[in-house]
Amino acid sequence: MSSKMFRVVVAGGGSAGLTMANRLSRILGASNVALIEPKDEHYYQPLWTLVGGGLKRMEQSEKPMKDFVSKNVHWEKEFVEAFDPDNNKVVLRNGISLNYEYLIIALGITPDYQRVPGLLEGLENAPNVCTNYDAKYVTKTFPAIQNTSKGTALFTHPDTPIKCAGAPQKILYLAEDAIRKRGVRSEVEVAFTHPGGVIFGVQKYAEQLEKVVNKRGIKTYFHHALKELDYASNTAIFHNLKDPENPVKVSIAYEMIHVSPPFKTPEPIATNPNLAAGTGYLDVNTKTLQHNKYSNIFGIGDNINIPSTKTAAGAAAQSGIVEKNLKEVMAKREPVVFYDGYTSCPLVTGGNKGILAEFDINGQPLQTLPSIFGQHKEKKLWYFMKARMMPHLYWYGMIKGPWKGPAVVRKMLRLGF
Ligand code: FAD
Ligand code: UQ1
Secondary structure, eight states: OOEEEEEEEEEOOSHHHHHHHHHHHHHHOTTSEEEEOOOSEEEOGGGHHHHHTTSSOGGGGEEEGGGTSOTTEEEEOSOEEEEEGGGTEEEETTSOEEEEEEEEEOOOOEEOGGGSTTHHHHHHHOTTEEOTTSTTTGGGHHHHHHTOOSEEEEEEOOSSOOBSTTHHHHHHHHHHHHHHHTTOGGGEEEEEEESSSSSOSSHHHHHHHHHHHHHTTOEEEETEEEEEEEGGGTEEEEEEOSSTTSOEEEEEEOSEEEEOOOEEOOHHHHTOTTTBOTTSSBOBOTTTOBBSSOTTEEEOSTTBOOSSOBOHHHHHHHHHHHHHHHHHHHTTOOOOOOOOOOEEEEEEEETTEEEEEEEOTTSOBOOSSOGGGOTTSOBHHHHHIIIIIHHHIIIIIIISSOOOOTHHHHHHHHHTO
């Protein structure tokens, strides 16, 4: 089978990979950068929360790849079959190999439906089982909410890392809002399950979210992890993990269920012990984003082994780190810039309000705006930013432009500009 050679190969053309391929092609010029991405369309996934909440249409989250891949990028519309880092080679599913000097791995993460028996079957067959976490099922969510006028509307958070760890509860709040507006709130119990002991990992925002949950009469089940779905009898089976040594089986009957599924890394990473850490995630240095074993490989986006919440906002911040450090490595120098784990999660709490969470790798708030703006308070402004401003920043600032996250804005504001 044939092989092709590129200065840089980018594996995966989602938020992180497409951003990097476009940006590097501007620096390195035509024919030096290859992008491997099998899909024809690119989704702005953060909008799926609003699609599920009935506030946006699915088409608004989708644009054709061909309009967003720079003409200087060589696009291979194929799957990565395997990485061969010892030979600087990526093997594609069609048998073609791409050789590289430098490789950027950005395959994202994918739902691990097998971990919850019955879930995929429920998503395929039952109108009252839905998830915002899969392009195939997002449009099931709002009809499922609108069809619920009694019983329990159940929303789950998984026991693995997940994209945008706030999204499992954003849809909870939007659903509660929609059910209330339909005048049937007193007939429906709205409930949220979480495998941990707190609603959100950053205390500053958790305090506000607890108030939202209490004010709106939402029932919470902490230490609960979804283990099985019996969609035929509308029953979700959980393990209560309060004593992790002795999990207790708990069944909850639902009228509708929105599942945020467990996630895993794609096979070419998970099954490659040279590339993956013990967790199955790409083994990069959490500060430089360079691979811990192969100095000519960098990782970016959801697939990397960092404890920070996985978001497009995080990938934007990482893009600046990878770009700079890759340039240094190309010039035979050491990486010089370090990722602080910046991530952001606009926590929509209703059809016109939200909290703008921004934090670092230690779960400490790292806010762009001075505290007088009250990013941790429920405001219309944060909803407006999420629904109206961020999509433009994403498509034209990040994917097609130079946006590397708000660190520069934050520093300028701190200096008093
Ligand atoms: P992705 O964008 O998922 O891209 C991975 C790409 O790799 C895909 O295009 C895929 O086709 C490709 N790929 C996979 N396997 C292979 C293979 N074998 N060969 C070749 N290509 C492959 N982020 C925020 O910043 N704010 C939010 O409010 C927010 N809300 C969210 C709400 C929901 C419901 C969801 C689902 C996500 C949300 N996110 C949010 C998270 C954000 O979308 C992701 O963090 C971001 O897309 C990660 O980018 P990525 O490039 O790492 O992965
Ligand atoms: C961000 O940089 C970004 O990437 C384009 C998002 O898109 C998903 C965001 O939602 C957010 C909040 C940021 C951070 C930017 C600002 C101005 C706070």
